[in-house]
Amino acid sequence: MNKQTTRYEIIINGIVQGVGFRPHIYRLASFYNLHGYVINTTKGVLIDIEGKSDSADSFLKQLQEGNIPPLSKIISLTYSRKEPYGYSSFKILESVKEEGDITLVSPDISICSDCLRELCNPSDRRYQYPFINCTNCGPRYSIIQQLPYDRKNTTMHDFVMCPDCSSEYTDPLDRRFHAQPDACFKCGPHVKLLDSSGKVLETKHAISAVKELLEAGAIVAIKGLGGFHLAVDASNNNAIERLREKKRREEKPLAVMVKDIEIAEQLCKLNETNRHFLLMPQRPIVLIEKKDDMPLSPAVAPHNKYLGIFLPYTPLHYLIMEGNYPALVMTSANISEEPICKDNDETLRRLDGIAEYYLMHNRKIYQRCDDSVISIVKELPLVIRRSRGYAPEPVMLPFRVPDVIATGAHLKNTVCLGKEDKAFVSQHIGDLETFENYKFFLETIRHLTDVFAASPEIIVHDMHPGYLSSQWAVEQSLPCMSVQHHEAHVAACMAEHHLFENVIGVSFDGTGYGRDSTIWGSEFFIGKPGLFLRAAHLDYAPMPGGEVAAYEPYRMAVAYLYKYFGSDWLQYPLELIEYIGSKKIRNIFSLIENRINCPQTCGCGRLFDAVSSLLGIRYFNKYEGQAPMELEMLLRHKDIECRDGPMSPRSKAQIVGADPCVRHQRHKALEDNDNSHYAFEIVDGACLVVSLKSLFADIINDIVQKKDKSIIALLFHNTIVEIIKNICVCLRTRYGINNAVLSGGCFQNKYLLSKTVDELESAGFMVYCHQQVPPNDGCISLGQVYTLACKLAGDGRDNPNSLSL
Numbered sequence: 001m002n003k004q005t006t007r008y009e010i011i012i013n014g015i016v017q018g019v020g021f022r023p024h025i026y027r028l029a030s031f032y033n034l035h036g037y038v039i040n041t042t043k044g045v046l047i048d049i050e051g052k053s054d055s056a057d058s059f060l061k062q063l064q065e066g067n068i069p070p071l072s073k074i075i076s077l078t079y080s081r082k083e084p085y086g087y088s089s090f091k092i093l094e095s096v097k098e099e100g101d102i103t104l105v106s107p108d109i110s111i112c113s114d115c116l117r118e119l120c121n122p123s124d125r126r127y128q129y130p131f132i133n134c135t136n137c138g139p140r141y142s143i144i145q146q147l148p149y150d151r152k153n154t155t156m157h158d159f160v161m162c163p164d165c166s167s168e169y170t171d172p173l174d175r176r177f178h179a180q181p182d183a184c185f186k187c188g189p190h191v192k193l194l195d196s197s198g199k200v201l202e203t204k205h206a207i208s209a210v211k212e213l214l215e216a217g218a219i220v221a222i223k224g225l226g227g228f229h230l231a232v233d234a235s236n237n238n239a240i241e242r243l244r245e246k247k248r249r250e251e252k253p254l255a256v257m258v259k260d261i262e263i264a265e266q267l268c269k270l271n272e273t274n275r276h277f278l279l280m281p282q283r284p285i286v287l288i289e290k291k292d293d294m295p296l297s298p299a300v301a302p303h304n305k306y307l308g309i310f311l312p313y314t315p316l317h318y319l320i321m322e323g324n325y326p327a328l329v330m331t332s333a334n335i336s337e338e339p340i341c342k343d344n345d346e347t348l349r350r351l352d353g354i355a356e357y358y359l360m361h362n363r364k365i366y367q368r369c370d371d372s373v374i375s376i377v378k379e380l381p382l383v384i385r386r387s388r389g390y391a392p393e394p395v396m397l398p399f400r401v402p403d404v405i406a407t408g409a410h411l412k413n414t415v416c417l418g419k420e421d422k423a424f425v426s427q428h429i430g431d432l433e434t435f436e437n438y439k440f441f442l443e444t445i446r447h448l449t450d451v452f453a454a455s456p457e458i459i460v461h462d463m464h465p466g467y468l469s470s471q472w473a474v475e476q477s478l479p480c481m482s483v484q485h486h487e488a489h490v491a492a493c494m495a496e497h498h499l500f501e502n503v504i505g506v507s508f509d510g511t512g513y514g515r516d517s518t519i520w521g522s523e524f525f526i527g528k529p530g531l532f533l534r535a536a537h538l539d540y541a542p543m544p545g546g547e548v549a550a551y552e553p554y555r556m557a558v559a560y561l562y563k564y565f566g567s568d569w570l571q572y573p574l575e576l577i578e579y580i581g582s583k584k585i586r587n588i589f590s591l592i593e594n595r596i597n598c599p600q601t602c603g604c605g606r607l608f609d610a611v612s613s614l615l616g617i618r619y620f621n622k623y624e625g626q627a628p629m630e631l632e633m634l635l636r637h638k639d640i641e642c643r644d645g646p647m648s649p650r651s652k653a654q655i656v657g658a659d660p661c662v663r664h665q666r667h668k669a670l671e672d673n674d675n676s677h678y679a680f681e682i683v684d685g686a687c688l689v690v691s692l693k694s695l696f697a698d699i700i701n702d703i704v705q706k707k708d709k710s711i712i713a714l715l716f717h718n719t720i721v722e723i724i725k726n727i728c729v730c731l732r733t734r735y736g737i738n739n740a741v742l743s744g745g746c747f748q749n750k751y752l753l754s755k756t757v758d759e760l761e762s763a764g765f766m767v768y769c770h771q772q773v774p775p776n777d778g779c780i781s782l783g784q785v786y787t788l789a790c791k792l793a794g795d796g797r798d799n800p801n802s803l804s805l
């Protein structure tokens with residue numbers, strides 16, 4: 001070998017399998033006339049190249065500068081110089097499986113523009129083929145059974161490639177080179193149409209038949225990428241009502257799929273930001289404000305000013321969206337909160353009596369994965385449900401962890417596998433109330449540990465001993481660690497931002513098991529994961545009937561009013577009294593007096609429930625969180641998607657007196673302007689407590705004076721923001737901490753989040769919010785892993801109790 005020959009061995013880690021990485025390397029090596037090989041290993045992609053020194057250097061530089069396929073992501077790149085070997089060509093070698101290190105798995109990705117073009121081209125051999133894909137698009141996580149990502153390790157192993165597909169697959173210059181799910185009409189999966197009894201209907205063209213059925217108002221179960229959807233014409237009121245009744249989903253908003261961005265424009269108020277999120281290859285459902293004259297049935301999203309809207313993401317969806325309807329309701333195929341159906345037989349069984357037809361196919365789904373849902377606040381995504389398109393991409397951690405499983409919360413459950421410096425948060429699993437969801441929970445733990453070759457050494461779970469996720473954890477023969485629910489919330493947000501020093505953690509949430517056997521949910525913590533000190537919270541109120549109160553929000557209104565005013569308030573002309581009746585209300589009084597199933601709670605979600613029903617907006621929830629959501633919908637604020645929306649003129653925080661910890665705050669002017677709010681009192685002590693008596697007195701006063709409900713709702717929201725700001729300022733004064741971390745289900749409320757961020761920033765805080773995982777209980781498993789990570793990394797960290805007071 002001559003002197004100018006250079007050989008590099010390069011190891012790349014990240015999302016590098018199933019995304020066209022090796023073919024890209026092949027083409028790049030060919031361009032620079034380099035020889036050697038590339039191979040997928042469980043350690044990552046290994047590239048061995050040699051050739052002229054300047055060419056080898058340029059090749060390396062290209063990779064370092066990010067010349068990589070669109071769906072890939074480099075997390076680490078290491079290289080070393082080697083003695084030249086004398087390769088005579090460049091080859092892509094078969095994958096090798098080794099024990100030990102992990103390779104990342106790409107999430108499922110929407111069809112790319114090249115494939116879409118072929119799908120619509122009558123002279124292409126895959127014209128209208130519903131499973132067209134390439135190295136840049138198609139199913140990934142949902143079909144992978146184990147790593148490395150090769151066809152034989154996916155559910156595509158059932159299909160033998162025809163000579164045409166095979167030649168594409170083996171041609172390094174073809175855009176389907178090593179596209180594992182590559183297929184065509186001749187050799188790949190096919191669709192079939194079945195009636196409600198599961199009988200296959202002989203039809204020349206199943207997709208055309210489905211379009212006609214949908215146009216006629218039928219409910220059709222359609223198998224997609226991570227599971228089945230139930231589809232109906234979104235402009236057909238009758239069909240939607242029928243679907244709601246059968247699915248037992250009375251009022252919860254339904255997502256709609258539209259053919260393209262132009263149709264989306266007709267339905268919703270689009271801007272540059274939400275358009276960007278709609279078009280992302282992850283294709284999430286994006287919550288966007290509806291247009292007033294939207295040509296869809298009002299039954300799609302009643303009492304809601306947002307519409308969950310998404311674009312087609314598989315070729316099959318594109319073909320179905322050609323039908324004569326403005327949009328399709330495409331809701332997860334399940335009953336109520338059960339997991340989404342994925343297997344053909346399972347679907348026929350579980351959707352019996354719901355679906356009127358089935359459009360199935362014979363490509364198996366290995367991992368079920370619901371659609372992801374995001375909302376947008378200040379140009380950033382606010383993830384509501386993290387699933388398809390995102391899972392199982394890891395959240396990178398600043399510390400390494402031993403292999404650990406975190407079992408998450410009870411509702412909106414996700415699990416998380418911690419391994420090395422990565423936290424693999426699972427797709428949304430759902431509420432562990434049903435056996436089907438519990439099975440899905442077990443399946444997901446097994447799949448994550450298998451696919452990432454993990455051997456868990458410890459399990460982290462919620463403190464609540466009654467949660468199935470906690471019970472499963474302690475039944476395993478492994479060491480366990482429990483983490484308080486709201487501390488896990490704050491820890492999850494800190495994990496996203498690699499924070500590990502002391503923070504002020506604000507966890508405004510529904511309910512969670514507290515350290516003192518009461519039910520927490522409006523927590524201010526000081527400290528760091530594993531070492532949090534509870535520094536403040538809202539006042540407690542009884543929760544009459546326990547968990548029932550979450551579904552009957554009027555109970556919380558009665559509980560707060562009874563706590564602060566006894567039965568005096570019954571004299572006022574309130575819709576609540578009229579609707580519920582004073583007899584029923586007095587029954588609740590006696591529940592509270594006799595302490596019958598009335599646990600104490602300070603959950604902020606329950607406070608929102610109380611105010612929503614006090615205003616006569618919602619006395620009984622048809623779905624979890626409905627009362628608070630409808631209270632938010634009353635707000636007549638302007639666009640808060642944009643960073644500099646007109647909603648939030650930045651005003652200086654107003655602190656009453658020199659010491660912000662005053663017992664009685666002045667009641668500001670109750671006008672409809674951005675910063676007015678109701679009164680509240682901060683009761684001083686080692687742990688600050690916010691009394692809400694003045695808040696409720698003010699609200700009753702405004703109701704009696706017949707003030708517009710939307711103004712009362714605004715003033716209430718502003719009060720919560722003002723409370724958060726005042727407490728944070730107070731804690732900063734006490735502890736000298738300026739980082740504020742926001743988490744908890746209440747921060748799904750766009751106004752609350754946006755306004756809190758504005759006010760805290762105006763007061764000089766560094767504010768951290770969730771971006772990668774939801775602020776709701778979907779983040780708990782990440783927080784659990786991060787708490788363990790911080791504890792293990794934290795030798796010598798100071799105790800928050802020793803902070804200067």
Ligand SMILES: [Zn+2]
Pocket residue numbers: 111112113114115116133134135136137138
């Ligand atoms: Zn493609």
Ligand SMILES: [Zn+2]
Pocket residue numbers: 161162163164165166183184185186187188
């Ligand atoms: Zn083929």
Ligand SMILES: [Zn+2]
Pocket residue numbers: 485489509510511512744745776777
């Ligand atoms: Zn929570």
